[in-house]
Amino acid sequence: MRKVIFYGAISLDGYLAGKNEDLEWLLTTNTGETTSYEEFIKTIGTVVMGRITYQEALKLTNGAPLYPEQEMIIFSRNHEIIDGQKTVSSDPVAYIKELREKRGKDIWLVGGADLLTPLISANLIDHWYIQIAPVLLGKGKRLFDSHSLNTRLRFVEMRQFGELVELHYCKANLPRV
Amino acid sequence: MRKVIFYGAISLDGYLAGKNEDLEWLLTTNTGETTSYEEFIKTIGTVVMGRITYQEALKLTNGAPLYPEQEMIIFSRNHEIIDGQKTVSSDPVAYIKELREKRGKDIWLVGGADLLTPLISANLIDHWYIQIAPVLLGKGKRLFDSHSLNTRLRFVEMRQFGELVELHYCKANLPRV
Numbered sequence: 538m539r540k541v542i543f544y545g546a547i548s549l550d551g552y553l554a555g556k557n558e559d560l561e562w563l564l565t566t567n568t569g570e571t572t573s574y575e576e577f578i579k580t581i582g583t584v585v586m587g588r589i590t591y592q593e594a595l596k597l598t599n600g601a602p603l604y605p606e607q608e609m610i611i612f613s614r615n616h617e618i619i620d621g622q623k624t625v626s627s628d629p630v631a632y633i634k635e636l637r638e639k640r641g642k643d644i645w646l647v648g649g650a651d652l653l654t655p656l657i658s659a660n661l662i663d664h665w666y667i668q669i670a671p672v673l674l675g676k677g678k679r680l681f682d683s684h685s686l687n688t689r690l691r692f693v694e695m696r697q698f699g700e701l702v703e704l705h706y707c708k709a710n711l712p713r714v
Numbered sequence: 715m716r717k718v719i720f721y722g723a724i725s726l727d728g729y730l731a732g733k734n735e736d737l738e739w740l741l742t743t744n745t746g747e748t749t750s751y752e753e754f755i756k757t758i759g760t761v762v763m764g765r766i767t768y769q770e771a772l773k774l775t776n777g778a779p780l781y782p783e784q785e786m787i788i789f790s791r792n793h794e795i796i797d798g799q800k801t802v803s804s805d806p807v808a809y810i811k812e813l814r815e816k817r818g819k820d821i822w823l824v825g826g827a828d829l830l831t832p833l834i835s836a837n838l839i840d841h842w843y844i845q846i847a848p849v850l851l852g853k854g855k856r857l858f859d860s861h862s863l864n865t866r867l868r869f870v871e872m873r874q875f876g877e878l879v880e881l882h883y884c885k886a887n888l889p890r891v
Contacts, residue, residue, distance in 0.1 A: 549842070549867065549883065550858035551728045562866070657850070665726070671869040671883055673834070675861045681727035684852045689739070690726065692848040692877045700869045702881060706726065706848055 540643040541633060541661050543653065544577055545680070546668040546701065552677035553648050558593045562672045569699030573666065581607055582642030585633070587652040588613035588624065594647075595620060607645075610636070612652050630659045637661075650682045658685040665690070665706045668698070717820040718810060718838050720830065721754055722857070723845040723878065729854035730825050735770045739849045746876030750843065758784055759819030762810070764829040765790035765801065771824075772797060784822075787813070789829050807836045814838075827859045835862040842867070842883045845875070 546563050547553055554560055584607045586594070591611045594603050600620070603609070610632075613624035625632060629652055637644060646653060646662065656662060667680070690706040693713045697703070707713060723740050724730055731737055761784045763771070768788045771780050777797070780786070787809075790801035802809060806829055814821060823830060823839065833839060844857070867883040870890045874880070884890060 549844075549881075550861075551856075555864070658852075667726075669881065671867040673858075673861075673863050673865050673867065675835075675864050679728075681850075684727075684850075686850050687732070687852050688850050690848040690850065692879070695872055695874065695879050697872065702869070702872050704726075704846065704879060 539582070539637045539639070539641060540663045541637055541646065541656070542581075542643055542664045542666065543646050543662050544666040545648055546670055547680045548670055548672045548674045548677075550673045550675065551679050551681060552674045553650070553680050554593070555674040555677040558589070559674075559677065560593070560597070562674060563670055566670045566672070566701060567699040568701050572668075572698045572701070573696065573703055577666065578604070578606075580643050581645045583608040583610060583636065583644045584647060585610045585612070585636075585644060585652070586647040587611075587649050588616060588619060590648050590652075591619065591622075608641075628655075630655050630661065633661055648680070649678050650680065653680070654682050654684050657681075660686050660688065660708075663708055663711060666703060668701045668703045671700050716759070716814045716816070716818060717840040718814055718823065718833070719758075719820055719841045719843065720823050720825075720839050721843040722825055723847055724857045725847055725849045725851045725854075727850050727852065728856050728858060729851045730827070730857050731770070732851040732854040735766065736851075736854065737770070737774070739851060740847055743847045743849070743878060744876040745878050749845075749875045749878070750873065750880055754843065755781070755783075757820050758822045760785040760787060760813065760821045761824060762787045762789070762821060762829070763824040764788075764826050765793060765796060767825050767829075768796065768799075785818075805832075807832050807838065810838050825857070826855050827857065830857070831859050831861050834858075837863050837865065837885075840885055840888060843880060845878045845880045848877050
């Protein structure tokens with residue numbers, strides 16, 4: 538079975554994005570010369586995003602394909618096609634359960650909370666890589682909205698990349714790698 | 715001027731306490747043999763708590779004094795005296811601004827969010843020591859409710875105590891110690 542992974546950055550107060558999808562705080566955070574990203578993306582076969590996250594990310598690349606080596610799955614309730622990319626409107630929990638049974642590299646959940654909350658509540662996330670930026674935003678889109686999972690994780694390791702701290706956890710019943 | 719410090723543990727999803735003030739998840743987290751607490755508490759002259767936090771903490775000590783070496787300040791809107799301890803009902807922002815001008819060791823804000831949110835919004839917290847437990851709770855009392863401060867902090871260091879990760883930040887214009 539493929540692993541389902543959250544990998545992404547938040548502010549110290551828990552936001553994936555500030556007001557109006559603001560990511561300036563992250564783009565201006567000093568991450569030093571290397572991060573874990575290059576190593577991470579090589580393990581990923583499928584990238585799963587919510588519609589808003591996808592459209593915001595495309596602005597940052599000026600419309601260039603985000604992850605040309607990976608299969609892209611975009612969840613959207615109301616839009617069938619976005620920028621030429623077909624979208625999925627079915628239940629994310631059932632969809633991800635099927636997707637992880639297919640052959641291939643691992644599955645990366647990019648966010649945001651509309652997509653993540655049902656997947657967290659269904660305990661579908663195997664590994665968490667959370668980078669914490671030294672910023673307080675006060676308002677925005679949280680990584681963790683109220684959800685219905687109550688569980689202990691296994692702490693794997695912490696790493697530092699410039700001003701970013703990366704925390705890695707996995708499900709308590711999984712090995713660390 | 716005395717430093718105003720937040721020092722405390724949260725779940726990975728950002729809760730100081732779970733539903734019904736639950737702290738079992740923290741008490742069952744393996745912190746190894748030592749933590750930063752012994753060294754930290756020696757620097758503290760005054761402990762500031764909200765009423766609920768104070769009363770929950772007293773349950774854990776079976777009513778024994780929580781911090782016998784420190785001055786205790788309990789904020790409460792409606793109770794003048796709690797367990798023999800006089801409380802304060804004035805505006806926490808004005809109160810802390812005065813308190814930090816008095817001579818003595820540093821000031822520790824214990825929580826919760828009713829007390830912390832106005833102090834965060836007024837940018838009164840000089841140092842943050844946040845211990846992250848490898849637990850998802852889903853619901854409870856957040857450390858960071860929505861607040862009105864938008865600022866970059868200075869990352870000082872990270873330390874590991876068993877399964878706890880401690881992140882230390884300070885205001886960007888302060889030295890690291």
